[in-house]
Amino acid sequence: MILKSIELTHFRNHLHRQLKFENMCTFFHGKNGAGKTNLLEAIYFLAYAKSFRAGNIAKLIYNNAESAAISALFTDDMDIEHTISASITKKKVFPLIIKTWRIHP
Ligand SMILES: Nc1ncnc2c1ncn2[C@@H]1O[C@H](COP(=O)(O)OP(=O)(O)OP(=O)(O)O)[C@@H](O)[C@H]1O
Ligand SMILES: [Mg+2]
Secondary structure (H helix, E strand, C coil), X not given: XXXXXXXXXXXXXXXXXXXXXXXXXXXXXXXXXXXXXXXXXXHHHHHHCCCCCCCCHHHHECCCCCEEEEEEEEECCCCCEEEEEEEEECCCCCCEEEEXXXXXX
């Protein structure tokens, strides 16, 4: 499985960010607090539907925003593309929606 791109909206300190991963190996670099670990947390969230550090899911949402969203495009071992997305809100007990579907048959 290869992550090709990810888009974050109101996730942690990322108001809106789109990243494309065009090489097999990607390094994140930036100042302390820039949001590197938050990016890894977003990827982890899509994989496991939970954070590796926040007990309270509301902490994933940017400041006082109502919701956060993460979506990503990845290819599987057969090189078929899929998208996956998660919506995180403060209002519901299980505020998680994840959908995966094939783009190409
Ligand atoms: N819900 C939130 N809303 C807005 N900002 C947030 C939220 N949660 C965390 N942050 C901000 O995210 C920043 C931390 O991001 P992160 O831990 O990803 O940084 P980092 O680039 O990994 O830094 P370091 O190099 O120190 O590991 C802090 O500035 C923190 O205030
Ligand atoms: Mg970090």
